[in-house]
Amino acid sequence: MTNTARTDILNRLRKSRPTPKDASAETGATEPRLVHQAESDLHIELSKQLSLNRAQVVESTQLTLSSTLAELAREHAIRQLLVGTHPDFHPPCEHAMSSVDGTVLLYNKDYEAQCDNLFNEIDAGLTSVQAAVAETGTLVIIPSRDEPRMLSLAPPIHIAVVKSDCPVYANLKQLMHEPLWQKTEMPTNIIFVSSPSKTADIQQTLAYGAHGPRHFIVILLKD
Secondary structure, three states: OOHHHHHHHHHHHHHHOOOHHHHHHHHOOOOOOOOOOOHHHHHHHHHHHHHHOOOEEEEEEOOOHHHHHHHHHHHOOOOEEEEOOOHHHHHHHHHHHHHOOOEEEEOOOOHHHHHHHHHHOOOEEEEEOOEEEOOOOEEEEOOOOOOOOHHHHOOOEEEEEEOOOOOEEOOHHHHHHOOOOOOOOOOOOOEEEOOOOEEEOOOOOEEEOOOOOOEEEEEEEEO
16 A cells, blocks of 8 residues: 555545544533532432342431341341441440340451451441442442451441431542542542442353352431
């Protein structure tokens, strides 16, 4: 191919390529907008999307949290519940597990020291939630020394507690526009959870719990 022929072909391709405006017009795609909805509407949408994602959503209050946890422990045969060293949930967890002859264990050792327990003995891990995205039913968890990331990733059941003052964003773009870490250092790790862990094999058969919790329980705390 001569240089002249190559140049002619490239020029024709450049002329035929649609502009960004034309491309968006063809697909009808629009840039996601920041949507500010009423807080109650965001919580309703969050609960709806979580349920669609096969999460078990339970409403409770701080006063009834222990009885809610006890009911969940009986329902899912939870006998060993792992929690972080942050004291917020210790009293309700202790009360709940004692009522079902269960045990509350603290994640207060290095991963290597309790790796075997994490994968073979613990029935459920309980974590707090730092934010949520209503549009996709996604919980944002920022691991810390008080609540290491394996607390939500290793046990077969993950219980996430969403406090009443937890910020709920309309969509992911809003979260990125108004990040939790805006006035602090960027976290080294952020976990986005929308459902139990799942995968599909070569036969396209969807399986849950293949590489993480097979049950995802979300407790929404109300005032």
